[in-house]
Amino acid sequence: MTTMTTLQPSESRPSPVSSEPAEVLLRVEGIKKRFGDTHVLKGISLTARRGDVITLIGSSGSGKSTFLRCLNLLEQPDGGELEIHGQPVHFTTTRHGRVPQDEKRVQWMRSRVAMVFQNFNLWSHMTLLENIIEAPIHVQGYSRAEAINEARCLLAKVGLEERADHYPSQLSGGQQQRGAIARALAMNPDVMLFDEPTSALDPELVGDVLAVMRRLAEEGRTMVLVTHEMDFARDVSTRIMYLNQGEVEEEGPPQQVLDTPRSNRLRQFLSTR
Amino acid sequence: MLNLHGYGMRLIEGALVTVELAALSLIIAVLLGLVTASAKLSKRRLPHLLATLYTTLIRGVPDLVLMMLFFFGGQVLMNDVSDWLYARFGLDLFINIDAFIAGVLTIGLIFGAYMGETFRGAIQAVDKGQVEAATACGMSRALIFRRIRFPLMMRHALPGLSNNWLVLLKTTALVSVIGLSDMVRVATQASKTTLEPFTFMLFVAVIYLLLTSLSEWVIKRLTRKYNAGFTRGRS
Numbered sequence: 289m290t291t292m293t294t295l296q297p298s299e300s301r302p303s304p305v306s307s308e309p310a311e312v313l314l315r316v317e318g319i320k321k322r323f324g325d326t327h328v329l330k331g332i333s334l335t336a337r338r339g340d341v342i343t344l345i346g347s348s349g350s351g352k353s354t355f356l357r358c359l360n361l362l363e364q365p366d367g368g369e370l371e372i373h374g375q376p377v378h379f380t381t382t383r384h385g386r387v388p389q390d391e392k393r394v395q396w397m398r399s400r401v402a403m404v405f406q407n408f409n410l411w412s413h414m415t416l417l418e419n420i421i422e423a424p425i426h427v428q429g430y431s432r433a434e435a436i437n438e439a440r441c442l443l444a445k446v447g448l449e450e451r452a453d454h455y456p457s458q459l460s461g462g463q464q465q466r467g468a469i470a471r472a473l474a475m476n477p478d479v480m481l482f483d484e485p486t487s488a489l490d491p492e493l494v495g496d497v498l499a500v501m502r503r504l505a506e507e508g509r510t511m512v513l514v515t516h517e518m519d520f521a522r523d524v525s526t527r528i529m530y531l532n533q534g535e536v537e538e539e540g541p542p543q544q545v546l547d548t549p550r551s552n553r554l555r556q557f558l559s560t561r
Numbered sequence: 562m563l564n565l566h567g568y569g570m571r572l573i574e575g576a577l578v579t580v581e582l583a584a585l586s587l588i589i590a591v592l593l594g595l596v597t598a599s600a601k602l603s604k605r606r607l608p609h610l611l612a613t614l615y616t617t618l619i620r621g622v623p624d625l626v627l628m629m630l631f632f633f634g635g636q637v638l639m640n641d642v643s644d645w646l647y648a649r650f651g652l653d654l655f656i657n658i659d660a661f662i663a664g665v666l667t668i669g670l671i672f673g674a675y676m677g678e679t680f681r682g683a684i685q686a687v688d689k690g691q692v693e694a695a696t697a698c699g700m701s702r703a704l705i706f707r708r709i710r711f712p713l714m715m716r717h718a719l720p721g722l723s724n725n726w727l728v729l730l731k732t733t734a735l736v737s738v739i740g741l742s743d744m745v746r747v748a749t750q751a752s753k754t755t756l757e758p759f760t761f762m763l764f765v766a767v768i769y770l771l772l773t774s775l776s777e778w779v780i781k782r783l784t785r786k787y788n789a790g791f792t793r794g795r796s
């Protein structure tokens with residue numbers, strides 16, 4: 289079993305007291321989504337600047353996953369605006385509802401906002417290395433040699449250099465998830481989304497995955513994540529958003545939200561953790 | 562050794578017709594099967610209805626009957642069309658249905674229905690999460706189909722697909738009834754003139770057996786290719 293202790297010490301994250309605020313990478317305003325008659329998201333806004341680590345918390349069914357999926361348009365929001373790197377996504381209304389105007393633009397946008405899933409979702413017919421080079425080659429147009437070079441660095445970074453030629457079915461859950469993180473990193477995305485990345489893992493495998501994520505946060509990666517690991521959230525987050533029934537009930541720096549919650553519901557939610 | 566009474570060359574030509582017929586029919590059947598499967602999985606009513614009608618019809622009527630229906634029925638239709646063209650516009654053209662093309666289309670049409678069922682199950686068996694991961698990487702729908710959906714689907718489709726292929730190959734024997742000079746028809750004619758049916762049918766049987774054995778070998782290789790990564794076992 290490879291551990292994270294082999295990792296190099298990382299550069300420090302951008303200082304929070306720099307004179308100029310960091311560049312905005314992802315901005316969404318008033319995101320709304322309903323399934324049938326249920327309003328799952330009732331107008332949620334979020335701005336992620338370079339180096340931000342924003343953690344979404346909330347009880348089951350509060351809309352965390354749906355919101356995250358709206359951020360890279362795996363789910364089409366019924367209302368609201370979305371901007372990546374200052375480039376807005378335009379929507380039009382058709383018979384099938386509100387859809388993005390330009391599919392190519394959406395594909396480009398998705399390649400800038402990578403997603404790590406609860407169930408890893410590595411492609412089972414490809415080796416780990418093939419999983420990682422797939423999008424760089426076929427979406428971003430890198431040569432095979434370049435992609436493989438980069439992939440080997442990323443595999444080393446997540447402690448899986450010896451597992452390059454293994455298929456996902458030959459890896460443990462923790463290894464698969466670290467592989468999935470490497471696959472997301474391979475596109476060098478502006479923002480990384482994580483939806484409960486450790487929830488499907490055996491407890492003893494959670495640590496390795498969190499260690500990789502912690503290191504990404506320290507390197508200044510911009511991330512939006514959903515997690516139930518409160519200690520981890522407190523350590524790495526720059527902001528925490530508490531969602532309740534499709535609305536942001538409270539948000540702010542981790543100490544403020546977790547230690548001095550204002551709403552009763554959040555207090556209750558935290559006490560059950 | 563078999564004495565083929567000088568029919569050897571014609572039998573080989575007939576065998577080539579059989580192989581071409583089977584290969585082209587397979588291509589049509591696979592394409593039709595993919596379309597049918599997507600139509601059946603579609604949420605829209607009309608494609609779903611048409612696909613159901615198609616598979617019900619094909620599966621409910623014997624292949625031989627279908628073949629004669631399409632071929633002779635098609636010829637009657639074409640004759641009517643050319644009669645009408647002549648009466649109406651004075652155009653004198655006789656459209657003859659080519660037996661080879663008719664055979665390819667008929668067998669393709671028959672097996673398209675069976676392939677449709679095979680592909681439907683296989684498409685449903687593909688893990689949605691893996692497709693979603695590809696979407697999230699910014700892949701286009703076409704790229705996702707080629708790189709992710711198709712190989713994942715093939716793993717589930719291959720057993721049914723192989724089975725359909727072997728049956729299809731043997732079904733080509735039916736085209737001799739519509740006058741196509743495939744291996745079976747040549748052998749039938751040779752049997753009549755030489756009065757040695759056993760010799761010629763034995764030859765035909767051996768060729769079919771060779772073709773199916775070759776197919777089995779290819780199928781084994783394809784299975785190995787598409788099953789990569791699915792055999793569980795930790796290192």
Ligand SMILES: Nc1ncnc2c1ncn2[C@@H]1O[C@H](COP(=O)(O)OP(=O)(O)OP(=O)(O)O)[C@@H](O)[C@H]1O
Pocket residue numbers: 323328346347348349350351352353354355
């Ligand atoms: N595709 C869908 N169709 C219909 N309803 C859906 C769909 N996806 C989510 N929902 C509903 O939307 C609500 C929010 O779901 P979501 O998965 O976003 O919650 P969550 O906060 O991620 O919960 P959990 O902590 O359990 O993952 C739930 O009531 C869910 O049933």
Ligand SMILES: [Mg+2]
Pocket residue numbers: 352353354
């Ligand atoms: Mg969720």
